[in-house]
Amino acid sequence: MTHFTGKVAVVTGAASGIGRALAVELARRGARLAICDVDLSGLAETEELVRTLGAEVRADRLDVSERESVLAYADAVAEHFGVVHLVVNNAGIAFTGSVEQMSFKDIERVMDVDFWGVVNGTKAFLPHLVASGDGHVVNVSSVFGLFSVPSQSAYNAAKFAVRGFTEALRQEMINDRRPVKVTCVHPGGIRTNIVRNGAEVDGVDHDDLASSFDRLARTSPAKAADVILAGVEKDKARVLIGADARVLDAFVRITGSGYQRIVRAASPRSGL
Numbered sequence: 001m002t003h004f005t006g007k008v009a010v011v012t013g014a015a016s017g018i019g020r021a022l023a024v025e026l027a028r029r030g031a032r033l034a035i036c037d038v039d040l041s042g043l044a045e046t047e048e049l050v051r052t053l054g055a056e057v058r059a060d061r062l063d064v065s066e067r068e069s070v071l072a073y074a075d076a077v078a079e080h081f082g083v084v085h086l087v088v089n090n091a092g093i094a095f096t097g098s099v100e101q102m103s104f105k106d107i108e109r110v111m112d113v114d115f116w117g118v119v120n121g122t123k124a125f126l127p128h129l130v131a132s133g134d135g136h137v138v139n140v141s142s143v144f145g146l147f148s149v150p151s152q153s154a155y156n157a158a159k160f161a162v163r164g165f166t167e168a169l170r171q172e173m174i175n176d177r178r179p180v181k182v183t184c185v186h187p188g189g190i191r192t193n194i195v196r197n198g199a200e201v202d203g204v205d206h207d208d209l210a211s212s213f214d215r216l217a218r219t220s221p222a223k224a225a226d227v228i229l230a231g232v233e234k235d236k237a238r239v240l241i242g243a244d245a246r247v248l249d250a251f252v253r254i255t256g257s258g259y260q261r262i263v264r265a266a267s268p269r270s271g272l
Helices: 017-028 040-052 067-081 104-132 153-175 206-216 221-233 243-266
Strands: 008-012 032-037 057-061 086-089 135-140 180-187 238-241
Touching (some): 008 067, 008 104, 067 104, 086 104, 135 153, 180 243
Parallel strands (some): 008 032, 008 086, 032 057
């Protein structure tokens, strides 16, 4: 996919952050859009932004963790536009807490959205992408899909799973000669509200956590969108977003499992 003019693109988690930035940039490049989120207020704002740019857009409430709803949504989008070329499985949530502190439900909720949401979106749209003859799946993992840190076990688990799932899918599409490209995205610190809107166990200072993230988040969502779409155009298997992501990727490659000792030493204790 070397251009986006006239292409039908689906973006989940489009109410804010990278999802909104992708919708806006795709609209600028002439794509036809299907955008979705559970945040109807934010989604309406994104819809207005892309309509202002002259894009054809369909906006729907969708919880990506609800498999039957995602399957029905994929069919509805394909029927509405007649074809689907690009799917960006971007929707995600954050949660902070140690394994001992978290409940099973806390972990399940992160996995349901951040991993199963990606699987649901991929499986639901894959037949339509194949039928298009020029399809592309973009699954958003994280820099936390490259290395793990204390207090992020559930998020790490989901994002590592997204990476494994997506890399296997890419190989399958190539081996089976399917007309679908596959890209896994690993953003570093992006200036979004994922941490501010996230949850944590009791005892974690939410405001302090969000402020710390804001200080580390150097890359704008608009820049992230540009990098992702450039990766699609070049059919990249892996897209790293931000200097921090590139440095951390190199750090893990060089140190191997030794990175854990360094990260552990720099991390605050859980307080247990």
